[in-house]
Structures are given as C-alpha cells and as structure tokens.
Amino acid sequence: MKKRSENNLGENTLLRSHPTYIKKKSQRSARWCCFLVVVLFFTGWSVGGTGSAAGNQPEVRVGSELDFPPYAIADKNGRPDGFSVELIKAVCGAMGLSVEISTGSWDTVWSSLVSGQLDVLPIVAKTPERQSLVDFSLPHTETFDAFFVRKGDPPLSTIAAARGKEIVVMRSDAAHHELLERNFQGNLILVDSIPNGLKLISSGKHNAFLCSKLIGTLVLKKQGLTNLIAGPIIPDYKRVFSFGVKKGDRELLEKLNQGLLIVKTNGEYDRIYAKWLTVEDPWLKVRKYLLPVGIVTIAIFLIAGIWVVMLQRLVRNRTRELAEKNEMLQHAQEELEARVQERTADLAQANQLLQVEITEHKQTEETLKESELRYRELFNNISSGVAIYEVKDNGSDFIFKDFNKAGERLDEDRREDIIGKSIYQARPGIKEFGLLNVFERVWKTGIPEHHPASFYRDERLKKWFENYVYKLPSGEIVAVYDDITERKQAEEKIRASLLEKEIMLKEIHHRVKNNLQVISSLFGLQSGYIQDDKSREIFQESQNRVGVMAKIHTMLYQSEDLSKVDFGGFIRDLAGRLQQSYATAKSPIEIHVDIGEVSMTIETSIPCGLILNELVSNALKHAFPEGKGGEVKISMATEGDRFVLMVQDNGIGFPADVDFQNTQTLGLELVRLLVGQINGTIDLAVDGGTKFAITFPKAIQKG
Numbered sequence: 001m002k003k004r005s006e007n008n009l010g011e012n013t014l015l016r017s018h019p020t021y022i023k024k025k026s027q028r029s030a031r032w033c034c035f036l037v038v039v040l041f042f043t044g045w046s047v048g049g050t051g052s053a054a055g056n057q058p059e060v061r062v063g064s065e066l067d068f069p070p071y072a073i074a075d076k077n078g079r080p081d082g083f084s085v086e087l088i089k090a091v092c093g094a095m096g097l098s099v100e101i102s103t104g105s106w107d108t109v110w111s112s113l114v115s116g117q118l119d120v121l122p123i124v125a126k127t128p129e130r131q132s133l134v135d136f137s138l139p140h141t142e143t144f145d146a147f148f149v150r151k152g153d154p155p156l157s158t159i160a161a162a163r164g165k166e167i168v169v170m171r172s173d174a175a176h177h178e179l180l181e182r183n184f185q186g187n188l189i190l191v192d193s194i195p196n197g198l199k200l201i202s203s204g205k206h207n208a209f210l211c212s213k214l215i216g217t218l219v220l221k222k223q224g225l226t227n228l229i230a231g232p233i234i235p236d237y238k239r240v241f242s243f244g245v246k247k248g249d250r251e252l253l254e255k256l257n258q259g260l261l262i263v264k265t266n267g268e269y270d271r272i273y274a275k276w277l278t279v280e281d282p283w284l285k286v287r288k289y290l291l292p293v294g295i296v297t298i299a300i301f302l303i304a305g306i307w308v309v310m311l312q313r314l315v316r317n318r319t320r321e322l323a324e325k326n327e328m329l330q331h332a333q334e335e336l337e338a339r340v341q342e343r344t345a346d347l348a349q350a351n352q353l354l355q356v357e358i359t360e361h362k363q364t365e366e367t368l369k370e371s372e373l374r375y376r377e378l379f380n381n382i383s384s385g386v387a388i389y390e391v392k393d394n395g396s397d398f399i400f401k402d403f404n405k406a407g408e409r410l411d412e413d414r415r416e417d418i419i420g421k422s423i424y425q426a427r428p429g430i431k432e433f434g435l436l437n438v439f440e441r442v443w444k445t446g447i448p449e450h451h452p453a454s455f456y457r458d459e460r461l462k463k464w465f466e467n468y469v470y471k472l473p474s475g476e477i478v479a480v481y482d483d484i485t486e487r488k489q490a491e492e493k494i495r496a497s498l499l500e501k502e503i504m505l506k507e508i509h510h511r512v513k514n515n516l517q518v519i520s521s522l523f524g525l526q527s528g529y530i531q532d533d534k535s536r537e538i539f540q541e542s543q544n545r546v547g548v549m550a551k552i553h554t555m556l557y558q559s560e561d562l563s564k565v566d567f568g569g570f571i572r573d574l575a576g577r578l579q580q581s582y583a584t585a586k587s588p589i590e591i592h593v594d595i596g597e598v599s600m601t602i603e604t605s606i607p608c609g610l611i612l613n614e615l616v617s618n619a620l621k622h623a624f625p626e627g628k629g630g631e632v633k634i635s636m637a638t639e640g641d642r643f644v645l646m647v648q649d650n651g652i653g654f655p656a657d658v659d660f661q662n663t664q665t666l667g668l669e670l671v672r673l674l675v676g677q678i679n680g681t682i683d684l685a686v687d688g689g690t691k692f693a694i695t696f697p698k699a700i701q702k703g
Contacts, residue, residue: 059100060252062088063109063118067193069218070276071123071241074103083276084122087140088243090268091259105192107171116246120256124244125174129181137243137256140269141277144233145175146213148198148220152431155231156208162186165207168197175210178237195219202228212239385410389423389477395443398423398436398477410483412461429458435467439477442469453484464488564599567608571595571634574612582620589624591616594635598643604696607674608645614667615647615692623651623690641698648691660684 064080065072075081080101092099102118103109112118114133126136147156147167156162159178163185169176171190179188189206191197194216197209202225209216213230220228243260245253263269379386385407389398399422403415411418418426423436430436433456438449448470455464467481575591582589600608616632624630630651637644654660660668675682680696 059098060092061117061119062099062101063112063121064101064103065106065109065193066103067195068106068123069215069222071215083141083272084241086272086276087263087269088120088122090263090272091243091256093259094262094266094268095255095259097255097259106173107192110172113244113246119246119249119252121244123241125239126242127174127177127181129177130244134247135245135249135253137245137253138260139240139242140260141241143212143214143239143241145178145210145237145239146216146233147208147210147231148201148216148228149208149231150201150204151227151229153207155229156234157232158234159184159236162208162210168200168206168209170194170197170211173211174237174239179210182236195223198223198225198228210234379404382406383482385479385481385483387479387481388472389439389479391443391475391477392422395440398439400426401476407481410463410465410481427456427458429456429461432457433465435469435479438467438469439479442471443475443477446471453488565602565605567598567600567605567636568593568595570605570609571612574609575616575634578613578616578620582617588629589620590629590631592631592633594633596636598636604678607678608694608696611645611671611674611694612647614671618667619647619649619651619690623649623653625652638698639695642695643698645694645696646691648689650689653686653688654684654690656686 062085064082064085066074066080068082070082071084072080072082080103085101089099104112109118109121110124113121121134123141124130124134124136126139130136147162149155156165159182166187166189167179167184168189168191169179171192176188176190189200191200194209194211197211198216198219200206201209208231213233217230219225220230243256245256260269263272379402382404383406386402386404387400387407388402390401391397392399399420400418403413403418405415407413408415413426423430427433434454435451438451441447442449448468451467451469453464453466456462463483464485464487465481466484467479469477469479471477572593572595575593579589579591612634616634619632623632628651630649632647632649635646637646661672663669671682675694675696678696680694683693683695685691685693
C-alpha cells in the first residue's frame, strides 16, 4: 500500500487529480489573483499598454524540442506543439508579445539559450547548475522521475539502488545533472531524446533509463515498447518546470511572470492543462454528488433547528394547559391501563412467535455448521490441490486466503506459511507460469477457465501443474490443480521409445531392401550363365518380383510415415522400369499411369505391386506381336470403401480358349494368390484388348 501511494501521489501532482492538490491550487489561485491586482495597480495597467505597443516590439525567440511528450512534440504537420508550447504562446499573447518558435534537440536549444541565440525555452527543470546560466520564471508544473527497466528485471526505487549499473539518461537533462551532482557510482550512457533512451533499454542493452515517469509512460505507449515497465517514483529529487529566460533579460522575465499569473487567473492555464495533462478526476465525481447531499443536509439541520424552537414554544403552551387537563389525564390513565393489558396480550403472542423464530434460527445455524463441516471435510480430503485467493488492487494482486492439505503436499509448503501472502511472494515463478492472466480474466468475466498443463519453475519447485480456475460469489478466486509431473515424464519416455522404435523400423526396412537387392543381383548374375532362353526369362521375372518388394521397402525407410507408401509414385517408377525392360524399337509400347496421390500400408502395397508387375509384364510380352506397337494403361478408382485397380491394353486380347482362373502359368497363379491375400476379387474383360480389374478393401484386416 505504501508503494502504491507513492506512485499515485507522484504522478497526481502532475495530473492534478489528488484532492489535496485541488485545495492547494485554489488557495494559490486566490493569492496569485490578489498579487496580480496589486501589480496591475502599481504598474498603471502596463499590460494594456504593452498590448498596444506589441507591433513595435521584437519577436520573442522561443526554442522547443520535438520529442518530449506531452510538453513538447510535433503535430501531424510537423509544427511544434504540446503543453509548454501552447502555454508560452498563451502567456506571450496575454502580454501582447509575438513569438517565433524554432525547434531542435534538447542539447541544441539549451546551448542556443545559454549563448543568447534564443530568448526563452518554455520548459526547463530548475537546478542549481542551470541557475548560473539562465534565469527562471515562476514554476508552472512539477513532475517526478523513475527508472524504466525491462520486464522481469528488479525495479530500482532510488538512485542508490542503481549504483554500479549502466544507466541511460538524456544528455543535459535534469536527470543527467542530478546524477552528476550526486557523484553517481555507475556508468552513464547519454542519448539525445527520451524515445531513443527507452528504445536502447528495450533492445536489451544497459540496465535502466532515468526520466520523468509520466513522459516515459506516454512514450512507451506511443512507441509500443511493451517489454519495459516503470519503477516507483524515486524520492531523491523532483523536477520543477519553469520558463528558461536568457540570462539578464529582466524585462522579459517580469513579463513572462505576469503573463503566467494572468493565464492562471483567467482560466486559460486550466484549459491548457486539461487538454494536455489532466486525467479524469474521481474526486470531481464525488464532489458532484457530495455538494447536493451537503446542501440537503444543511437544509435538514436548519429545518430541525426551526422545529426545535417551535417545539419549545409548544411545550410552554402545553405546560400551561397541563393543570386544566389533569382530570382528563386520569381518564387517559384508565384507558392506558386497558391498552397495556391489550398490548400485554399482544406481547405474549409476539413472544411465542419470537421463540419459534429463534428455534428456526438455531436450526439454520446447525444446518450451516453441518454444511461447513462437509465443505471442510471435502476441502481437506480432496486429492487435488485447492487454493482460495482474495483479490487486491483491482485484480493486480492475489492473496492466499485458504490452502488445503493436498496443496501442501503438491506445493511442498505449509498452510500457515502461505496464508496472507501475495502470490508473487509465495510463488516467484508465477508470471512465467502463465496462471496470472487466467486469474485476471476469471476475476473480470466470472467465466471458469482451464489452464492446461504448464511447467512451473522457481528456486524451490520444478513441476508440471494443470489448473481449473473459477470465481466465488464472494469475489474470491479458486484454483483447483494437480501435479502431472509423473504423467509428463511418462509421456516423454513414450515419445522417446516411439522415436527409438521408428529408427529401428527404418533400419529393418533398409536391411530388408539391401537383402532383396542382393537376391536380385544374384538372380541377375545367375541368369548370365543360363543358355536356355526360357530359363533365363524365368530368372528375369523372379528378379523383377524381388525388385518390386525391394522398391517398396526403399520407399518405406525413406518416408516420414513408416506406416504408409506413396503407391502412385511407386507405380510410376515400376512402369518406367518395365517399359525399359520389355519395349523394343520394333514394337514401341507406351505405358500410361493414371493414379493420383494414394497411400497404402506395406501389407497392401507389396501384393498390389507384385500383381501389377505380373499383369503389365504379361501385356508387354504377349499383347503385342512382333512389330506391332500399342498402349498399356494403369489406373485406380475408388468405390466407397474399396479400391479398383485396373490394367488394360489395346493388344490382341486374352486367348478365348484359356480360363485365366484355372491356368497353370506361374504369373496368373501368383496374381490369383495375391488377390486373395488382400481380400479382393479379379475380373477379366476382352473387348479390343485385355482389361483386368482388381477390387479390394482400402483397409485390410490383419490376422
């Protein structure tokens, strides 16, 4: 609470939203008004005279920064603007002075004022060093400084706390002078403007930037520097802003002082202040309603006073009549006794009702006690951790109010050590954990939220927690959470095991492919020693079949997904190799593949690849007699949950006298066996060539 009060008092001095400031401001305004009347009287209303002679006076040369918001900025057209610029214009206007404003960096305009090239700077912090160089007008504003640091870094609350650190300040700024005057024990890095200094800290360089807390906060918002925060107001010094006037120009200084008093008296200062520096004052709302209430209260007291006087007069009149009505009193006493008896009966009845109400109240208390016991029993014996938080500072802090036994076990903490502590103090890693954002949303909206598994880390605890957060009708926040560290560790082991098995499976496919290629090479070597053409053809066919299986294993271990094969790519590769093996110059045969992106498991890919190898090989060998070219087409379609794989040619056609279901040739026998292996069916159509259609399910049941 102390820290918060310091922050509010510091900036509210500038923003005029503190009631003490409002009262002091009214008193100062009254004193300035009286002083102004005296001054105007003894100067013979010199203000009016000055105004009439303004045309004969030289322009006041004013210098202004362009990067000192909200005091000195550039508007959208690049012209100087801001609180101090508008104030110096109003003051000079009140005194009949015209102004010529030039702009530059602070270092430039300050040097120009000291050298006499400028007459006035509209905003200069008054320091002992500067008083020997320029003259200062009456103060017009005050502000306080703070260190700006990166989020996550410890705040710096005093100049002493910054000892030994790298501190960035604006060159020749009040902060620069104050640090030099105090013989600051650290490294000073100088920049030309406040935005440049804040950007330097935001980029990760140096430790902190010292400047006006209000100005720095406005620059953060304007520049979008979300990774910086302002620390508390430092108590070492404050900035008192005045007009800086060229040394020795007493006439101009006196005119500026009188002009400042005029704009403060006629309300122009308040208008400029409200435009640039004032925020909404909650005390104004309070006074808006307190004033009518106060008037009504005073009216009530006045009416009550009048009533008392009238009542006293009435008592005196009644006293005089008392003797006359003594007899009437006797009768009234008798009536009163009768009424007392009647009221006694009523009281007895009311007493009975009261006893019933007391009994019901006791029963309600017992019910509440039982409910509290059940709640406490559940609270203390639930396996999940439960923490109840009291919301402080409009949702910016959360205080532990209750903490169950499971929470003690999960957080490795004791309830008595936690109750009453801020969540920032008890759980130092809570910001990085991400739970505070959930707390704030639930507190504002009242909608429960689930905070998924996240890793919490501080010097004492390193665990995975999962939280469920909701809001009580009392406004308190409840977090129900579980330690899922063991589950996370188990998941990590499973992932590692799966990765290891995946690597092993790739290695198996690689080795199977190598072995099949060795077998294929042996077939190729052996066929070179065979003189019989029929036997050599059988060897080559076997070599092709082994090559089909080797290619599928190659595609598997090269694939990201070991469970699927790019069947379309495999078929296009197979068709190219078969065309190279069987096509000749005398019989030019084209193979067309019409298969899109189709993925299959190894259980389906190998049988389908071997089936295509046999059917396409047969077409290339037998469908086109010597000297006749043609076309073989491979396509695949989908019918519900089944694939239809088709191989057709425009050759001489399948012999009509041959039953392909009962032929004894090895190739067609192998095709029938493989179709049965994938739970499919095969159909033959002979119409301008040969067309085989194999239908099989997309998912083959194992076992």
